[in-house]
Amino acid sequence: MKERLRELEQEAIEKVTTANSLQALQDVRIEYLGKKGPITEVLRGMGKLSAEERPVIGALANEVRAAIQTNIEEKQDYLQQQALEAKLAEETIDVTLPGRPVKRGNAHPLTQIIEEIEDLFIGMGYTIAEGPEVETDRYNFEMLNLPKGHPARDMQDSFYISEETLLRTHTSPVQARTMEAHKGKGPVKIICPGKVYRRDADDATHSHQFTQIEGLVVDKDIRMTDLKGTLDVFAKRMFGEDRSIRLRPSFFPFTEPSVEMDISCKMCDGKGCSVCKGTGWIEILGAGMVHPNVLEMAGFDSNEYTGFAFGMGPERIAMLKYGIEDIRNFYGNDQRFLHQFHRPSEEGGR
Ligand code: FA5
Numbered sequence: 001m002k003e004r005l006r007e008l009e010q011e012a013i014e015k016v017t018t019a020n021s022l023q024a025l026q027d028v029r030i031e032y033l034g035k036k037g038p039i040t041e042v043l044r045g046m047g048k049l050s051a052e053e054r055p056v057i058g059a060l061a062n063e064v065r066a067a068i069q070t071n072i073e074e075k076q077d078y079l080q081q082q083a084l085e086a087k088l089a090e091e092t093i094d095v096t097l098p099g100r101p102v103k104r105g106n107a108h109p110l111t112q113i114i115e116e117i118e119d120l121f122i123g124m125g126y127t128i129a130e131g132p133e134v135e136t137d138r139y140n141f142e143m144l145n146l147p148k149g150h151p152a153r154d155m156q157d158s159f160y161i162s163e164e165t166l167l168r169t170h171t172s173p174v175q176a177r178t179m180e181a182h183k184g185k186g187p188v189k190i191i192c193p194g195k196v197y198r199r200d201a202d203d204a205t206h207s208h209q210f211t212q213i214e215g216l217v218v219d220k221d222i223r224m225t226d227l228k229g230t231l232d233v234f235a236k237r238m239f240g241e242d243r244s245i246r247l248r249p250s251f252f253p254f255t256e257p258s259v260e261m262d263i264s265c266k267m268c269d270g271k272g273c274s275v276c277k278g279t280g281w282i283e284i285l286g287a288g289m290v291h292p293n294v295l296e297m298a299g300f301d302s303n304e305y306t307g308f309a310f311g312m313g314p315e316r317i318a319m320l321k322y323g324i325e326d327i328r329n330f331y332g333n334d335q336r337f338l339h340q341f342h343r344p345s346e347e348g349g350r
Pocket residue numbers: 156169170171172198200205206207208210212214252255283284285286287288309310311312313314315316327
């Protein structure tokens with residue numbers, strides 16, 4: 001039995017020497033020191049030995065077991081150290097390499113257009129007003145001369161939240177809210193940028209959620225020519241001095257008279273092309289003189305005060321200005337699209 005134990009020790013140590021991975025080492029441990037291993041078997045058979053032999057063989061078995069164990073541990077330390085060294089060698093950092101440039105972000109093109117329009121109107125003495133996106137039927141429609149059941153409500157398909165609340169379909173409710181807050185005293189001179197929502201099917205020029213910028217001026221002696229002059233300045237500053245505008249009769253329940261403003265097509269210089277559908281003009285906003293009913297409902301004396309209002313879609317304006325063919329580009333979050341719109345202050349680090 002002594003010989004058998006020495007043989008096992010020899011065998012195990014040889015296997016430890018040739019084991020070249022932690023897994024192989026673990027296999028040797030299980031094979032020789034495991035519950036079903038040969039040393040355990042020897043210990044189990046000790047009952048058959050004489051009383052003199054038993055302590056001798058027992059001590060030897062423990063000695064062999066300890067020797068194998070120590071061998072395995074030493075090899076394990078060695079293999080672990082080797083693995084660590086290999087990993088470190090592989091991951092060497094070259095501190096002399098140039099750094100990777102961090103892409104500098106930029107404001108969303110729509111934010112840029114809205115800020116540009118805001119700046120333009122602030123320069124003309126307007127202040128910025130805001131209103132809620134979840135609006136009441138009263139402000140979104142009734143205060144704008146659109147009582148319940150009015151057929152013109154169908155012009156703007158709405159997302160209703162309850163019978164009396166909806167996602168605003170335009171920024172015009174801010175007109176009513178602002179006039180009401182002025183308690184019948186002019187002047188009022190505001191623009192209101194914000195998100196609006198309509199049950200429109202999405203296509204290249206329509207989105208179910210888009211932005212509008214509303215303008216409102218209420219004072220004594222405000223005339224249609226003031227509206228026309230303001231829109232002309234706006235169009236020329238936005239699109240260039242060589243652009244001209246035209247006002248076409250239209251209908252909005254909250255303005256009388258109502259107009260739609262077209263701008264001469266930049267692509268064909270007004271000659272007619274596919275972009276302007278052969279007309280030489282492109283529609284960009286709705287406007288008109290504030291309806292006397294709207295002034296009165298908001299607490300203004302329509303014999304004393306007059307006003308004009310307009311509402312435009314910044315997406316359509318940005319599309320025209322930058323030649324963007326599909327409105328969905330603004331909402332797709334495609335970095336390749338968005339990164340084309342760096343303002344001079346956002347250059348660098350690209
Ligand atoms: C209105 O919403 C009126 N409130 C505008 C107004 C204000 C008229 C003040 C008179 C006085 P309209 O539905 O035409 O009007 O929308 C105005 C602009 O919003 C359009 O010219 C267009 O640029 C934009 N627009 C309308 N529907 C969509 C849509 N589904 N997707 C993107 N832009 C849209």
